Amino acid sequence: MKKVLVADDDAHIRALLRTVLTQEGYRVIEARDGDEAARKLQESPVDLAVLDVMMPGKDGLELCELIRVRYDIPVILLTAREQLTDKEAGYDSGTDDYMTKPFEPKELLFRMNALFRRYSLASSEKIRLNRLTVDRKNHEVTDGDMTLLLPLKEFELLAQLAQYPGRLFERGELIRLVWGADYEGDERTVDVHIKRLRQRFADYGDDFAIRTVRGIGYKLEAGRP
Template sequence: MKTILVSDDDRHIRTLLKHVLTRDGYLVTEAADGQEAKLRLKQHTVDLAVVDVMMPHVDGLELCQFIRENYDIPVILLTARQQLSDKEAGYLHGTDDYVTKPFEPEELLFRIKALFRRYSIASDDKIRLNSLVIDRRNYELQRGSEVLLLPVKEFELLAQLAQYPGRLFTRSELIELVWGADYEGDERTVDVHIKRLRQRFQDDTADFIIRTVRGIGYKLEVVQL
């Protein structure tokens, strides 16, 4: 049974979400602010976090970044702010999804289930994108009996994006994850490698698409067959 952290300083929203989520078979742990949420993450094994942006002590953006740096779980931000700049800030801090208040609880439930599906695509060693399988242990791609080999950094970049389909990665995140924090080049390296990947797989649109989110970074989407 999966456990969901609901962090919101509004007690009524916490109560509502607990009712909806437990009715659907999830366990729920609650936090009234970001500081308490950090404690709950240490106390419980959490599978997904629903986080309000405007909270005392530690706000939702800071908490989201903390989760992204320390836990491998999906995050949904809740906020009353609907400006594009606010959404951009959320994605820059590492959120997987963004829901504006007021919201329909059932819609949030749909989004939670979608995120669990995305995260479950990746296993320890292999990631399946329809007919294409990324074998991270052997650094190769497989499609049926065909084996494809890529340059190391292209492979690692593709595997990083494919491990979390639908999640937006900033260029700086990809630099740190693929090239390492001590990399001395600039973020245009990511753009060059993305271009090469698109050229290699331009005829493979049935498997996946790498989308550009202007001014932020990239995300990989698995094509629904």
């Protein structure tokens, strides 16, 4: 179930979007202002954010800029302002789309679906592990705006496990997938690299864990958001 953050100081707008989005199968996370929205983003990853521009605390533009730095999710700004300069400010802050109030809920759903299609193509090489993103294309792991650099084989092993959370991989299978069928080393190489990954990500136990299945191999289990 995809999660959508709705941040708006208007309780009626939040109630409307809660009803419409819930009926479409989304889980809605609500915030009354930009500061509360920023806290909820830290507490639980979401798949898309719908933000009112004029909010107490951080306004929608500031929150959008924050999201662009720390998260890789689509953003839709809602505002009563229709001036071209206001729309320009919205897009300059990094929003993906912009809707003026009053709006048709169905149109919002159309735009959300279009953004999800666009982002699914762009993020096909990215694996989310709660706070962490494993970027297979760029061979890097990120936590918000912080990049965690890994040796190549450690990264490839992590990416292989993370791509199929909950699936058990035998050691020999991991050797073939990560090191190649012509690798002549010992299967204990996998154990050494798993140990290094566990040490490296010791502070991310709430985000994922690599479990040992004795005598067989390993599987990655993602933590609950």
